[in-house]
Amino acid sequence: MTTGHELAKALRTGPFELAVQAAVRASGLSLDRLAHRLGTRGVRVSASSLSNWQTGRSRPERAESLHAVRALEEVLDLPRDALVQLLGPRRPRGRWLDHVPGSVHYDAIFDDHARLTKIVAEAEMADPRRYTWLTVEDTVRFDDTGTLRVISVRLVLSALTNAVDSCLVFYRTDDGTHPAIHPVDGCRLGRTRLADDYLVAELLLDHHLNRGDVHLLEFDQRFPQAPHPAPVDHYYKAFRAPCRTYLLRIAFDPAAVPIRMHSFQADRWGAEPTESRPLPCQRNRVTHLYAANITPGVVGVRWEWH
Numbered sequence: 001m002t003t004g005h006e007l008a009k010a011l012r013t014g015p016f017e018l019a020v021q022a023a024v025r026a027s028g029l030s031l032d033r034l035a036h037r038l039g040t041r042g043v044r045v046s047a048s049s050l051s052n053w054q055t056g057r058s059r060p061e062r063a064e065s066l067h068a069v070r071a072l073e074e075v076l077d078l079p080r081d082a083l084v085q086l087l088g089p090r091r092p093r094g095r096w097l098d099h100v101p102g103s104v105h106y107d108a109i110f111d112d113h114a115r116l117t118k119i120v121a122e123a124e125m126a127d128p129r130r131y132t133w134l135t136v137e138d139t140v141r142f143d144d145t146g147t148l149r150v151i152s153v154r155l156v157l158s159a160l161t162n163a164v165d166s167c168l169v170f171y172r173t174d175d176g177t178h179p180a181i182h183p184v185d186g187c188r189l190g191r192t193r194l195a196d197d198y199l200v201a202e203l204l205l206d207h208h209l210n211r212g213d214v215h216l217l218e219f220d221q222r223f224p225q226a227p228h229p230a231p232v233d234h235y236y237k238a239f240r241a242p243c244r245t246y247l248l249r250i251a252f253d254p255a256a257v258p259i260r261m262h263s264f265q266a267d268r269w270g271a272e273p274t275e276s277r278p279l280p281c282q283r284n285r286v287t288h289l290y291a292a293n294i295t296p297g298v299v300g301v302r303w304e305w306h
Contacts (some may be wrong), residue, residue, distance in 0.1 A: 004026070006022055007022045007023060007026045010022035010023075011023070011078070011079075011082050011083075011086075014086040015056075015086060016053070016059065016083065016086040016087055017053060017054050017055060017056040017059075017163070019082070019083055019086055020050075020053050020054040020072075020083065021054045023076045023078055023082075023083070024050075024054060024076070026076075027075075027076050027077075029075075029076075030047075031047040031050045031051055032047045034047070034050055034072070034075060034076075035047045035050060037075045038068065038071055038072065038075060041071050041074075041075075043067065043068045043071040045068045045072075050072075055163070055165060056163045057165075057166070059087065060087065061087070066084060066087075069083050069084050069087070070084060102241060102242040102295070102296070103240050103241035103242075103296065104240055104241075104296040105117075105240075106240065108240075108267075108268060108296060109238050109240065109268045109269060109296065109297065109298065110172070110238070110268070110269055111269075111270070116170065116172075116195070116198045116200065118195065130159065130160055130161045130164050131157045131158060131159050131160055131164050131167060131209075132157065132158055132160060132241055132242075132243075133155060133156070133157055133158075133239075133241065133243045134156040134157065134158050134214065134243070134244050134245075135154075135155070135156040135243070135244055135245045135246070135247075136153070136154075136155055136156075136237065136239075136243055136245070136246045136247075137153070137154040137155075137246075137247045137248075137249075138151055138152070138153055138235075138237060138246075138247070138248050138249065139151070139152040139153075139249040139251065139286075140235050140248070140249065140250045140251065141251045142231075142232075142250075142251070142252050142253060142256065143229075143253055143256070144253040144254075144255035144256050145229040145231060145256060146229075146231025146232065146252075146253075146256040146305060147223075147226060147229040147230065147231060147232070148223055148232055148235070149222070149223050150220055150221065150222050150223070151179065151220065151221040152184075152218070152219075152220050152221075153169070153218065153219055153220070153221065154216065154217075154218045155167075155169075155216070155217050155218075156214060156215070156216050157214070157215055157217070158212065158213070158214050158215075159209035159210060159211055159212065159213045159214075159215075160211060161211055162209075162210045162211050163208055163209075163210070164205070164208065164209040164210075164213075165204065165205050165207075165208045165209070166190060166202055166203060166204045166205060167187075167202075167203050167205070167217075168200060168201070168202060168203075169181075169200075169201050169203060169219075170198055170199060170200045170201070171198070171199045171201075171221060172197050172198055172238070173197050173198075173199070174197075174232070175230065175232075176197075177223060177224070177226065178194060178199045179199070179221035179222055179223045180221070180222050180223075180224075181199075181201045181203075181219055181220075181221060182219060182220040182221075182222055183203065183217075183218075183219045184218040184219055184220060185216070185217065185218040186205065186206055186215060186216050186217035186218060187203040187204060187205055187206065187217040187218075187219065188203070188204050188206075189201065189202075189203065189204070189219075190202030190203065190204045203217060203219065205217065231256065231305060233258075233302060233303055233304065233305065234300060234301065234302045234303070235248070235250065235300055235301055236264075236269070236298045236299060236300025236301070237298065237299055237300060238269065238297075238298050239294050239295070239296055239297060239298070239299065240296055241296060242293070242294060242295055242296070243294040244292065244293065244294075245290070245291070245292050245294075246289075246290070246291045246292075246294050246299055247288070247289070247290050248288070248289040248290075248299070248300075248301065249286045249287070249288055250286065250287045250289075250301060251286045251287075252287075256305075257281055257282075258281050258303035258304055258305055259281060259304055259305065259306055260278070260281065260303060260304045261278065261279040261280070261281050261287060261301060261302070261303040261304075262276050262277060262278045262279055262301070262302060262303075263275075263276065263277055263279055263289045263299075263300070263301050264276045264299075264300055264301070264302060265291070265297060265298070265299050266297055266298050267296075267297045268297060268298065269298050274297075279301065281303070287301070289301055
């Protein structure tokens, strides 16, 4: 339980999320119970939104949200404006404000970006502008039918602000098949959302990061066994922001090895490659693609079967 002294200090010095945490703990109420009590006052705020407020993932800024904060003050028996005054001025909005240096929006990479943008906004998931990727490593494994089975991912991220406790990853499918996300190290699975071609997953970090902290996490994307497997002829990674290094390993089954392969880089998916080079096709060996100083766009490999 939070003591009266701790709550008073949090309300006096902030920040907003810490004050909300302290006030909720002092009340002894669960977030579900708080949401219910707000609902009886005609204020609809979900328990997940309350959770986001007290972890700093999102902040109440709209008029209806500020009304909800005032109602929350009453439910928690706090002085009027005790929480509202900690919010400060509304944060600036706009495409080029508060973003990872050199980053672009989804529409710069995909033509069908609207669905992805919508599900991220509706779910109030973690803000990807709070961190940046330093290195990305993918190990992609295919079975004896040439069907994608597992993608093992290792990511190193750097926090751009304080209190970073989660990150977003997404997968775009070409055939309607979505993988299951299995955390391996440094994270656990949060919320997931599906929208047609896109799967968006929230990975909760093992601990909070402050500005400049670096964190390593690993997870697998495992694909179901298809009743009618169809071999694919490409794999790529999309980058919205600059990345220091990208390492792609592709492991084919000895029974299904392409006859030709080449790497490519492009400014957006479907555009003419800005760079391309042949890669060796080797039985029982992993094909490697390494790229440094990645700029926004796509990096991947295409191949031809027999």
